[in-house]
Ligand SMILES: NC(=O)C1=CN([C@@H]2O[C@H](COP(=O)(O)OP(=O)(O)OC[C@H]3O[C@@H](n4cnc5c(N)ncnc54)[C@H](O)[C@@H]3O)[C@@H](O)[C@H]2O)[C@H](O)CC1
């Protein structure tokens with residue numbers, strides 16, 4: 310599903326009104342009605358239930374007033390706390406405030422001397438609290454007079470439904486400066502905002518529901534370049550099927566080049582993962598003295614011994630040995646466990662420049678270009694890079710901390726400049742392609758922050774590429790399946806004890822989960838994304 314920024318959402322709003330003639334008050338009425346419907350579905354019976362609505366002065370607050378009205382009409386006891394002077398309301402929010410008042414209802418003025426106390430009393434007895442303080446118009450941090458209100462709400466343990474976006478969260482980045490509302494459910498309008506699926510924002514969202522407020526379909530659907538939330542439905546449409554007449558030649562031959570003394574396991578994980586992710590054949594090329602070890606660890610993988618340095622790392626001569634064999638392979642994965650011997654670094658640079666196989670570059674393959682990312686453009690074949698934040702920072706010559714709250718932009722810029730697909734790993738991995746497609750992953754968990762999981766991902770991506778997916782889809786589907794395998798493993802074993810091998814075993818299960826999942830049929834106009 311497409312992801313949007315606040316500005317993109319405002320543009321969609323504008324076009325809905327100017328090009329299609331949908332009045333903004335209709336959009337607000339639909340938005341508020343959906344919020345009321347979701348609240349009612351969680352309450353079961355509405356009559357007599359206690360609802361507190363926190364309204365800001367903008368259109369987010371307007372949505373909250375519409376929800377208040379519909380729940381009141383259904384018999385709920387509704388208290389609206391207005392975090393603004395009623396005289397400051399404008400436009401559609403003022404319209405709905407006027408309707409609320411003409412129904413004989415009033416506001417509790419949150420910013421009055423007794424407002425906070427009254428609010429705490431009200432939420433202590435509430436069945437649900439609706440957060441309509443701020444939406445996509447929010448920037449920066451909560452005003453000092455609002456912060457204690459949000460802190461009281463978060464401490465209350467009440468069931469919270471956020472309108473469009475949890476208040477205090479920035480729609481474009483997911484950044485929280487200080488405090489934000491922690492919601493159990495977020496009802497977002499039209500399309501999910503980027504900040505709802507990026508860390509730390511994603512942790513404030515709870516279950517994410519995307520609802521149709523009658524924004525014209527031509528404005529919100531579209532498969533062109535843009536940012537997408539990677540979901541099972543998307544990945545399912547990309548994965549190759551297996552005709553009955555299939556033979557292993559149909560599913561590609563992955564060459565993995567990696568390993569060194571003390572780090573043969575990384576290369577073995579990549580090779581095993583490529584098989585587990587459906588590659589027809591996998592060959593693992595390692596320093597000659599480690600070929601026996603690799604062959605012992607991997608029954609189904611073929612192995613190759615290459616020239617090595619005295620320290621047991623691949624030497625430059627390895628390229629001459631590999632070159633005549635390349636026509637038998639479909640994709641090459643280069644880097645896991647290579648080490649950083651100067652000869653190995655030289656080998657990596659020559660391979661990237663000269664190999665005419667699609668290339669997945671990972672780990673020490675990436676580190677070979679530290680501070681020299683411009684050299685990545687000197688190559689003759691398509692490239693997928695899979696850096697974790699530390700490797701990306703080394704590549705760019707910056708500190709990893711500088712990348713934290715602009716991961717999407719950093720990955721997109723690098724993809725454009727290098728003409729390569731960039732997989733910037735971490736919580737909510739970002740996959741960016743040079744032609745403007747970006748995927749934000751929806752699977753994975755902190756248990757996967759353990760040695761070797763990156764090696765597994767490299768193998769999965771190489772395998773999908775070898776089976777015919779284009780590089781962006783191979784990387785995006787690989788990231789999704791890899792994270793899903795991690796979620797399946799964590800469900801069984803918990804997160805702390807999770808190891809990379811646990812993902813290996815569950816890759817086929819993850820694949821089956823995606824391809825055999827029931828079409829997720831949601832109530833008309835509502836999609837569950839979180
Ligand atoms: N098509 C749609 O998605 C629709 C969305 N709707 C709702 O409209 C809001 C966006 O409304 P907007 O009036 O632009 O702003 P907010 O209500 O989010 O914010 C109110 C107000 O707050 C001010 N503000 C911003 N940052 C701060 C801060 N740090 N401290 C204090 N005040 C701040 C700013 O001036 C804003 O104007 C969207 O989320 C939806 O809920 C429509 O109702 C229906 C169509």
Ligand SMILES: [K+]
Nearest residue numbers: 440443472474
């Ligand atoms: K909100």
